[in-house]
Amino acid sequence: MSEIINNREIQQDLSNERMQQLKDIIIALHKGTPYDEVKKRFQQAFGSVDPEEIAHLEQALMKEEGIAPEEIQKLCSVHADVFKGSIEHTHRAEADKQPGHPVHTFIKENKEIDLLLNFKIQLHLERFEKEDNEENIFKLISDLNLLADVDKHYSRKENLLFPYLERYGITGPSKVMWAIDDFIRKSIKETKALLENYTSDKKDDIIRELGFIIKEATEMIYKEENILLPMALRTLTEDEWLKIAAESDDIGYCLTEPESVWKPERHQLNTVNEKAGDGYVRLPTGILSVKQLEQMLNHLPVDLTFIDEHDVVRYFSHGKERIFARTKAVIGRTVQNCHPPASVHIVNKLLDDFKSGKKDAEDFWIKFKDKYVYIRYFAVRDENSKYVGTLEFTQNIAPIQDISGEKRILNPEN
Template identity: 55%
Template structure:
């Protein structure tokens, strides 16, 4: 029997049965007792493989998500014994663990005390204290966003797809709980018990997510991602921001400079950008599908490009390419064009807007100075759009159109 238990395929099968039996209504204690020996020593990567296989077999992500807290409790004893690779201050995972520590401490030391005060007296002051707590805890969105937009894409590259989908769903649930709690407090109507339940549920979900990250996600990511990938994550983290704390130090990278040959290269026929690469056809069609007209003139005031979208407002022909922009306007308005370009070239302005009514159209005409990273003037982009449909938008739309 021990040979079977140590057999990875057998254990994978039994772990899948744990989730399925829980789904069918078995209690956590029943499952724990039956599979205590099977789950001993289980690794984070095996849990990942299990969830991926369940999804492949047709179990909806929502079902795994619904059972997420339950199966985390089942595996908790064994997962806590997983060896975590050594981390250094500044490493993305080190910073995320410091954030988790700060979040947990804030909930234990501040939120819990303020909630206790609210339970005893739902005064305006105590309500405001809880609103302040939820505003601060919304910072957790930055923590989740770095996880979802920096770590998950790399895991998916290695075929690890189910755990990120499940975790992202729970992240969104937590975001919703924070928003709902704040709304209930802002529009407080004496429903004290409902507010308390909402906030306690939120705090519990946050702590469960911290456990899942620390015991499942981080070990799995550290085991899977390469040093170059962690460097890329580190370099992009500042753009999203951090929750409650800032990294206490910079990460001392072993490889400070990554040459172009070390980064992922585009396939032949692609144009490379700082944030990806596209084929010329993709570039053209992306520009054409944008709802508005775009025209670009270079630093010498020569027309070099215009888009050909379906919603074109002003006529353009290919004969305009290579023409001086001053010659494309009536003499009476050339002085306005010259003034805009003069301000852009001198650095006095970076954009200029005009809006006019043309029958049923309400046309917004925007001019933007295009500059290099060093601030050198490269040209001007004109963007024209009918904003009448946008001005008519009211309320919210959260469902797909039929």
């Protein structure tokens, strides 16, 4: 099995002619050629296509043909349907037999997601279409409360799996899939709000949105299991999968959990000691041990993240109650690839303003679950005013807003 999952290089022996044919077929789709005509053309030209070809194809469409990620995303479902039945199935069976392996867990979750989408929600939607009474509305709200857990499934994919694929130059999935994930998340949230504040004039909107959710989330299962995960298995090493498995608990799981901890027989992980070291850091105003410095940063009632002058994430604090999930997979990753495609332009504008000296700070504040989150960004400059990075400072200020009056003495009861 190690021969399968330890293959560190993406298969790049695809012929230029074959790749060009694939590009021409998908470009024809983008230009409006009838779907049936394009699918017939594909079936005549190709017996099968492997996941890497699809990933490289979409990257090439964005890079070489100038097609925006949003356009790729719009037709991603059509791409998948054209290729359906022609994708070479490799490696998946191996991971399926390994409880605790991240791929095994992703697939296990997908089975539960599929059951929720295409049995419970579909059934309750049909009942709602016939009669929009309180009971049927309540059942759909309960279903969407469960489905909202898909955020954890997508977050592990985006924040753990995508960063490793990007290290091998595979950026297509993170640009295209992440955008679709966000559309699904948004639709779940908005449809739940419509149901919770139901009026009969919104019935058609709810039916349409639920149909969208069922369709898109079901197709995402297909894309993950037939394109993304086989490609990842062929690309990532066993050590990398173990790191993904170890950090998955930080984000959580959707509708189910790993059956056990995955421990491959041959594996002895040779990692750098992740505990605080025994050395010391000499600063202009004092000397701290590495452990003291780490504990001090982690005890601050804020979340800190630092990216360097090349936009690469170098550090984040990991206190007990982080507001937004961070995993060690983000270390060494560009900050642009840590954000959904729809918000990358905001990140780039902020960094451009910092690097040019136009701004030294930028603040945002948002409602997030039960928190009121104050997010501050600071340009970090050296003694010569040269830009060396950006510090993100995130804090829940809801408790601070509740403060009134004065407190000048200790409370003996606390």
